[in-house]
Amino acid sequence: MSEPQPQPHPLDAVAWPKRTERLVLRRAGEHDIDALWQHRGRDDVGEWLGWHPVDRADWEASMPARLPDTLVFELDGRIIGDVLVSVGSAWSQREVRDRAVGVQAELGWTMHPDFEGRGYASEAVREVIRVCFEELGLHRIQAGAFTPNEPSQKLMRRVGMRLESSSLRDALHRDHGWVDGVMYGLLAEEWRRQRDGRAPRATILHGFTASPEDHWFPWLAERLEAAGFEVRVPALPDAQDPDADAWQAAASDAIGEIRDGDAVIGHSLGALAAVRVLAERARRAEGGAVDPADRLGSLVLVSGFAGPVEPIPELDRFAAAGVDLAGVPAVVRSIAVLRSDDDAIVPAADTDALAAALGVPVEVVPGGGHFLGREGWTKLPAALWPVLRTS
Structure with missing residues (x-):
């Protein structure tokens, strides 16, 4: 019986290091344990942390297990702080539990007191948030704190997070007893509005002989609008x-x-129109890296x-030119292809080849x-979930 293979860590999918105006962010390793101790071992840093080492031996015994979730940020080659990124799953109903796996992260951070007051922690956390949404494709981030930890709350507000909840004496502090707590959060949609000055857009492209009012398009448009999207369902010419x-x-x-x-959601001939648009944009970007944003x-x-x-010879002239799909994955973060097992119009082999x-x-x-x-398809959740997974 084969041994189970270790699962990749979500942060493995990101190209490190990252550079901001003044800092370098990278994954932490065992060679950083001593440097991290320089601030993590201080009592004033550990005052409001959920976990603080008792002594150096406790630190060296416990820290290796925490390294996979830890990023360090450096100033001129010196580690001055760290950010914890713990990717996890959202609560969900049983039927959609698999779609809630790995969609959010809890953040935490510390910094050496000698470097406080100059915006370094905010700069590092903003970059981590960007990575969470642009590169990891998360739906949501959150961060909690003891209510008296006002500096941490101020940082959360500075990076665009909002207060989601406050609780009365729900957290037991090692020195202060029962203490109030707060939770801040930020959705991908909110962050992108802050970044772009607009809502995310969803475009639904209908197929041959269809219109924006047909099939499951109105239902999908309504659900996407409820999720915060600006939705466009154009009537493509001479359907x-x-x-x-x-x-x-x-x-x-x-x-x-x-x-x-x-x-972008395309149905049937609308799917071909969609990939042709993206293939052309990939062609224009050829030779240059595509920014994640x-x-x-x-x-x-x-x-x-x-x-x-074959079953639709009327479209031979439309489809004959084909499409160069090779570059499309480079300009799309997430692609989902759906078909049924009894499609009498588009053979399964054609969708599988796509x-x-x-x-x-x-x-x-x-x-x-x-x-x-x-055929009874006035709603299509299978077309909605891939969009919500990355929004």
């Missing part, structure tokens, strides 16, 4: 006799400038295809047909 260039232009206009909180947050392709489809070219698995919805309104 009964579509022209590839006209659809790509209209889809591109609707999608607009891409930011990492945005989403300039990637599309989520792309959801429902009953999609990337070339001619997913394979994009390097993602296919999610199969049993008995879904082509996900049409006349």
Whole structure:
């Protein structure tokens, strides 16, 4: 029987180090234990921490297990503080528990008192928050504190977090007894509004002969608006006799400038229009790195295809040009491809080929047909969850 393989840590997916105006942030290692002790071992630093070492031996015995979640920040090569990033799951109902795994993080931080008052901790925490939302794709972050720890609360407010709850004598302090507590939080949507000055956008692209009012599009638009998105569902031109260039232009206009909180959902021919827009943007970016903030947050392709489809010869002219999918993953953070096991319009092999070219698995919805309104599909949660996972 094979041994279970260790799971990668969420922070392993990030390219370190990160550089801000004055600091360098990187993963902590065992070689940092002595340097971290220089401030972590101080009583004034440990006053309001949930865990503080009793002595140096306790520190050296306990700290190695905490290193995977720890980032250090350096000033001119010296470690002056650290940030804890503990990625975990959100509470959820049983049916969607798998979709709540690893979607949020709890943050904590310390800094050497000799460097207080110059904004270093705020600078480090802002960068960690950026990484959490732009690169890890988290939905939410939070941080708690004893209520008397006003400096920590001020930092939370400075970096854009808001007070979510306060509790009466719910936390037992080693010296002060029962103490009040506070919890601050920040959603990805809120952070992106602060960064971009606008709400995240979701664009829904319908398919051949369809319109924005058909199938599950109105339901999805309503659910996305409730989640804080600005939703666009354009009527693509001449849906009964579509022209590839006209659809790509209209889809591109609707999608607009891409930011990492945005989403595009395409159904059938709308999926082909979506990937053509993104392929063109990837082509323009060729040779240059795409900033994480300039990637599309989520792309959801429902009953999609990337070339001619045998049951729909009317679309041969539209689909004949195909699409170069190679660059699309570089401009999208998360891609989901959905199909059913009984689609009479787009063969499963065509959707599977699209997913394979994009390097993602296919999610199969049993008995879904082509996900049409006349088949009973007036809502489609499977198209909503991938967007909410990265928003």
